[in-house]
Each structure stands twice: as structure tokens, then as C-alpha cells.
Amino acid sequence: MDIRIEHLSKSYGAQIAVEDVSFEVRTGEILGFLGPNGAGKSTTMKMITGYIGIGGGDVLIGGKSVKHQGQELKRHIGYLPEHNPLYEEMPVMDYLEFCAELQGIPRVHTAVRLRQMIRECSLDNEKHKKIGELSKGYRQRVGLAQAMIHDPEILILDEPTTGLDPNQIIEIRKLIRELGREKTVILSTHILPEVEATCDRILIINKGKIVADGTADSLRRQAAGQEVLQVKIEDAFGSDVDQALHLLPGVTSCSAIDASSGRWEMRAVPGGIARRELFQLCVERRWVLTELIPVETRLEDIFRNLTLN
């Protein structure tokens, strides 16, 4: 089921939370939704799920408008909200059963779905405990199980790995990737490596507006502008290396990371000319080139660049 967001807007009084946001998510795609706190991620997600009303624009799910057929579309959406509110006095099993019944799952199938969710979210040892007695990680799992109990075609997960330990994070990421093969998944998180590990596409939102949309590689290419190389040259004097590197064709700047051990960082125009020239230089001067590492632009840098400037 595809999701199409068309000129979505939302204001809280004078404060504009989301302003004219449009994008599309296709079936079988995992979209990473990034943005600083207060950027409008959660508001957008809440409008998609019908958690809050739509201010302006529309959300089309499978061609149907959330504004007009919201009640019907809620059956196709599984949502894990950021704060994950739960009935703390209820045991896990009772709560999941309650959610399954609210979603209209026939009672003969409820037990099967419950067992499946308990297994997939590793809640077996905690299933009879009250939710209030669970740790944050387990509550997060209960929220995740609740979002998936009715086997929705769309999953919207707002920071799903918050509070989980590293093993659990890996398990949940794996689960999301598996789910993303058949379902449409929108995932919001502040953990950028998680986005790289899990998502097919990244969308960055800032101050209610979309500032970047693409795959991790395409964003890097857009952000890079120039090639950054770290090199280690042995059997050479630092001053000679510094002078020679500055004179290399295509190199825009060069600085020593640790001159005593022969480590340098050089910035050059993209295209790989600088790498060939550097190799030729070392051969001519009989220097030993022991390291040549292209430094990739980190997603954190892209994020900072787009959201701070």
C-alpha cells in the first residue's frame, strides 16, 4: 500500500509544525524520517496515522484519503508512537488481546496472532507481567507488538529502538528489514547509523519543511562537493611532503594530521585525479605510500549541515 503526502500542513496556534510537506513512500520501501527535535517528524507521522487531525493538504493511503476514509484506513496502519502510552495496569497478554479485538481480529485468530507477536518481539518471559512492571525496553517491545498485531500493510515507527539494549536493537532492526520487504515502513530515529543500516531512503525534515530526500549514497554525493583523502607517506621529510602535496594538480588543500608519523589529509576535486597524481609523485620521489583512505562524508555531517544552516 503506497502512501502519498500532498502539501501537508499543521499549526498549533501561531506555531507552524509542518508546512507544505509532500513526498511518497512505495510498498516494500523503508523510509527513514530524520530531523532535529521539534522539526515536525512526529506531527507528520501522527497525521498519517490519524492520531491527530490534518491541518492542510491530504494523506492518500492506497489512493484513499485519510481525511475522508480515515476510520477504514486505520485498519491498515500499525503505529508505534514516540512516547508509547500503554495501559500499565494491564498484563501484556491482556493488553495485546485488547488491541487485537479493537482492530477487529476474529477471536479464533487472536490466539495465533498473540503467540506470533510474543515470539517475534521476544516477550515470552514477560507476557504475564503487568506492563507497569516492565523495563523501558520491554515496554517498547509491547508497543511494537501492538503496532503489528493486526498485520498492517503500513508500519509507522517513531523511534522504535529507544531504550533497547544493543542485542535487542539488532533484533528489531532485522525485524524491520524483514517487514519492509512486503510492507510500507516509515521509521523515525535519531540514531543515524540505524537509518543507514535499515532504510532504503532517507528524508530529512527541518522546521516543518523537507530539506533532503534520497538514498544515503545520493545524499552523500550531493553533500560531498570535494574528495577527502587520508594518506600515510613514509621515508620522506614532512616539509617536502607538505610542499609537494600542495602543488599536486586537483588538490585544493592539505594539512598534516600527524607529521611525525607521516599522516596527512588532503582535499581535492572529485574524480580521482589527485589519487593518480599522488601515486605518481610517490614513485618519482621514492616515497613509500602505506595508506590511502578516501574519507566518506558522514551522515551526521550531512544532517548537521542541513539542519543547522
Added chain:
Amino acid sequence: MRFITVIFKKVNHMEKLLDLYRSFAERGRRITWNQAIASLRRLIQPARRREPLHPFWVIVGREMSDHIRSWRFIILLALISLTCFGSLYTGLSNVGTPKAAGTEANKAFFFLQLFTATDGTLPSFTVFLNFLGPLLGIALGFDAINSELNRGTMSRLVSQPVHRDYVLNAKFVGSLLVMATLFFALTLLMTGLGLIFIGVPPTASEFVRILAFTLLTVLYVAFWLNIAILFSVRFRQPATSALCSIAVWLFLAVFYPILIKLIAKALAPQPGPMAGFDGSAADFQRTVINLLRFAPGQLYSDATTTLLMPVVRSLGPLTMEQVAGAIPNPLPLGESILIVWPQLTGLIAATVGCFVLSYIAFMRKEIRAR
């Protein structure tokens, strides 16, 4: 196969099983034990288990289980049960005494004295319910909506495929069902224990009066439940809504009658030589009683008195001319209900009015996710 077909045809309601057997036979497959058991299970399984439960009843079920498990309900249940047994003891000690029986007519309704008889040490069951019933209603309703809003579970609930008004309606119905079960159970328990200790079974008329009294009690407590739900929609903090509900209850149960009696005392007509003959004192008294009836406790008290004491023929002042020559026979149930009809409709109207206000306020309320 013919033999099996004949058997199925002979037995009513087995057409489905016959069709199933035929379909297997036609396909040339043999029914294994597992297949047969699975098919039988599908047939035996009630249709309701195959159909999803309506979301309204899902929420009602959750509300009921939530109440039954909560400490406040258990404490109130214990309190009401204790007063019930205390009243029963008082009733049993005084039943049949001249003070309790009063007139000959009352003696005909011996069993009903269990609910009304008292020697003054402990109030009767009806008086206890008049006092504690509102507390139960308030306890079940004061945080119905605002606690869900504060925890953020309300937005999660309405983001499910559930109509918004189901939530409020289900909260009311869930609490009402819990209360109704509690009061019917207590009344029937009291009736049963009375039967054992007195050894005289209630007549059909007495039993119907007891059931009518229980229904009236549920209605009375439903009014207070709705007041509490209304405040829980209006105020964000459960403590505020609880305080407001208790304030309204205290005012109507304690201060309002005092206030009316003070005003009545100040405005009462001076007794003159013709007092009691011109009807002004009776009119004045009627006005005072009518003013007192703005309090639901007074309506409940009037109605229970009439239902459980069939000899009561009027709820207002009577002149000597009106009672002259009247035979003090008990009234039939229909006549008693006719007397308390204004009280009943008044309580129903107040309950519905409160519910409508809560409904409008809830539907207009913006539910913001946390």
C-alpha cells in the same frame, strides 16, 4: 455412504455436516480423523467466535475488568457489603417488632422490613445506599476520561478503528454494568439471607418491589456516575474532578436541605387562628418539599420509601379531609410506581441530561497526542 447420508438427513440441523461429507466423498478423498475433527470444530464453534467482537463491547469489557481489579472498587465493595450486612443484622433484629411493622397493613409486607427496619443504632439499608451510592458512582467515574488523556492512552485508543463516542459510551456502560451487578448481587444476597434467617419467603409482589428498588438504586448511582464523568471530561486533573464531584454531592446531600429548611423557617407563615384551615400552611409545606426534590437524594429517598413501604399513599402533606375515611390498606405495585413516577422521571432526566452534557463536551474536546 448412503447409510451416513440417511443418518444426516434424519437428524435436524446437520445439513452442513452432510454437505461437508458429500464434498469430500465427491472429491474421492477419505476424511482423515484430523480433517473430521477440524470440520466438526468449525461447525460447533459458535459464530460469535468467528466474528470479531464489536469495538464498543471490547472497550466495555476492558472498563469492567479495570474496575473489578482496582483497589478503590474493592474498598468500596467491602464498605457497601459491610453496611449491607450491618443493615441486615439490624433488620433481622427488628423485623416484626411493633415499631418496625407499624400498621397492620405493613405486616402484610413482612419481608420488605428487612430493607427498612431499624432501631436507631444503625441506619437501614436504603439510607446507607442513599449515602454511599453516590460515592461509588463518583469513584467509578471521576477519572474516566482525564486519566486516559493524561496517560496518553486516549489518543492511542481513538487512533484505532474506533468511533470516538464509543469510548465515552463504553466507559459509562462498563461502569453501569459493574454497579448493576454489584447492587443486584447484594440485594439478592440480602434476600437469600433474610429467607434463611426469617424462614418466610417473600411474596411475588415483595420480590418485584425489591427488584424495582434495586433498579432505582442503579439509576440513582448512574446519575452520580454521570456527574463524575462530566467533571472528568471538563477537568484535566483527576483530583480536581473528584473534588468537584464530592463538592456537588456534599452540597446536595447535606447543605442544600439545611439551606432550604433555613429559608423555609424564615419565610414560614405565622400561625394564626385559621392556620390549617385555609390551606396556606399545606401549600407552603408542599413548596418546601418540592424545593427539596431538586436534590437527587430526596428523589431517591421518596421513591424507595414508597416502593418498600406499600402503605405510603402520598409523598406530600395531607389534610384531615383527604385522609378521613381512608382505609390504610397497602397499595398495589402499580399504584406505588404511579406515586413515585415524577421522582423516577426526574432521576432519569437528570441522568440523561448529565450524560448529554458529557457527550457534547467530549466530542468537542481536542485530543492531543503526548
